[in-house]
Amino acid sequence: MTTSKKRKREIDDTQRVSFALSDQPVTQLGPVLAHFPSIKPTKSTSFKCYKTQTQKPMIDNEDMPFAEIPMLVAGETEAVDFYSSEETRRGSLGSRxxxxxHNKRTGIxxxxxxxxxxxxxxxxxxxGLQPAAVSTLQRLEARAALGETFGTKxxxxxxxAQERNKVDISAMEGVADHLQESILKNTSTLPSKEEAKASADSTRLIPQYDIDALNSSDIYPLHNMIPKPEWKALSISAYMSAGGGxxxxxxxxxxxxxxxxxHLAIAFASPSPNKTAIKMLIYISTMIAFHKATFKDINKEVIQQKLPMVPSVVIDGLLSRFTETARGSIEARRTPEKGTMLLTHMFALCLHVDDFATDTSVLAADLSMEPAKVNMLFKTLGCKVNKLTQSDLKRLGLPDSAGEVKRAILKTPLEFPKPRTRRRA
Known part of the structure; x- marks a missing residue:
């Protein structure tokens, strides 16, 4: 009979280990576990916790357990930034x-x-460094290398077979890369749809406008068509003292x-003529005369002789706004763009006189223009060319027979015509 020399080690009660959950409130700040899969920072690197915003509404963070609060852990050294990765949330799913x-004294x-x-x-x-661009040729070469290594027979x-039939384009590699880079660079700066619309609206050949105007009279303010110095220079005293129409x-x-x-006869048919409307009619008459006088050659002295009743400040203003002087020349000329600007400024004034419902056919005859072209210019101002409704006829004080005539109507909110798109054949 053999006796074992091994001595049984008796475990003292002080060496036993027991576990207990912390009695601190779960909302109190506590420790954070951090795992560094690759580079580990030095022990002296400090880290901070930051609360993050979540898309779904949650309960107040003050009532949420500390371990469940959405947060970000971040720290940095002189050369490296450390922060919580996207794997954090996936790594915590299904686990706590x-x-x-451990307290050595109590064993808990x-x-x-x-x-x-x-x-x-x-x-x-x-x-901030962008990854190096990979050319199409490099992708094809990498694909061929993979196929040769792991592909089937x-x-x-x-x-x-594809290698034998391949055309040698090595001479064009530099050009292709340059073209691709140019295309990427140019397309990255293309404007968005909203930016393109804003740019088109800002370059329209029309007076300055207020796109947010609540009333038709505020879309094109009066002095956007007639500058204040020219407005003050106009005199209506001779018209007020005239003996008749x-x-x-x-x-x-x-x-x-x-x-x-x-319109001048209608204005003076009232017991108290509207002086503002009379001034606008005189200025519109001046613009039509200027339009006729500058059709070919432009000579300020000749224009002044043809319009002796018009103040010189008005003629100077029309010449400066609606004509151009070529570089190296002193002769003014009217370009198609300036001619359009003159007509749209004139038509905006006509809308003011007509309470924003103008009969375009009469204006077209006065200007010796096609009605369709006049209507198009009114549409560029944001007008709709339609027949008047019963409410419009009542507002303007017109008889029912006037409803048979199409008029250019300006209403709020201001909307410009959309560009036409060609349909595919």
């Missing part, structure tokens, strides 16, 4: 992590729930406009 603190290990953060890193010197035969028409710069003559 605890940090234990106290456990406290702690969030796990898997940290990634970024080298500061490499921030049939795939390898196809790769070799024929005498007033004789004072106009342009006397053969049925639209102006009819």
């Amino acid at each position: 992590y605890f940090v234990g603190v 290990t106290t456990l406290r729930a702690a969030p796990l953060h898997i940290l990634t890193h970024e080298v500061k010197a490499l921030k 049939k795939a390898k035969l196809a790769i070799r 024929a005498e007033r028409v004789a004072l106009l710069p342009f006397k053969r406009s049925n639209w102006i003559n009819d």
Whole structure:
């Protein structure tokens, strides 16, 4: 009979280990577990926790357990930034992590729930650097190399056949890369749809406008068409003291406009003529006369002789805004763009006189223009060319027979015509 020499080690009660959960509130700040899969920082590197915003509404962070609060752990050294990666949330799904603190005196290990953060890193010197572009040729070469190494016999035969039929484009490699880079650079600066619309609206050949105007009268303010110095220079005293309609028409710069003559007669038919409307009619008459006088050659002295009743400041203003002087020349000329600007400024004034519903057919006859072209210019101002409704006829004080005539109507909100798109055949 043999006796074992091994001595049984009796475990003292002080050497036993027991576990207990922390009695601290779960909302109190606690430890954080950090895992560094690649580069590990030095022990002197400090880290901080930051709360993050979540898309879904959650309960107040003050009532949420510390281990469940959405947060970001971040720290940095002189060369590297450390921060929580996207793997953090996936790594915590389905698991709970605890940090234990052992008390040697009592033999109790106290456990406290702690969030796990898997940290990634970024080298500061490499921030902002774009990855090198890979050309199409490089992709094809890499694909062929993979096929030769891991492909089937049939795939390898196809790769070799493609290599035999390949055209040598090595001479064009530099050009192709340059073209690709140019295309990427140019397309990256293309404007968005909203930016393109804003740019088109800002370059329209029309007076300055207020796109957010609530009333039709505020879309094109009066002094955007007639500058204040020219407005003050206009005098209506001769028209107010004239003996009759024929005498007033004789004072106009342009006397053969049925639209102006009819509106002037209507203005003076009132017991108290509207002086603002009379001034606008005189200025519109001046613009029509200027339009006729500058059709070919432009000579300021000749224009002033033809329009003796028009103040010189008005003629100077029309010449400066609606004509151009070529570089190296002193002769003014009217370009198609300036001619369009003159007409749209004139038509915006006509809308003011007509309470923003103008009969375009009469104006077209006065200007010797096609009605379709006049309507198009009114549409560029944001007008709709339609027949008047019963409410419009009542507002303007017109008879029901006036509803048969199409008019250019300006209303809010201001909307410009959309560009036409060609349909595919």
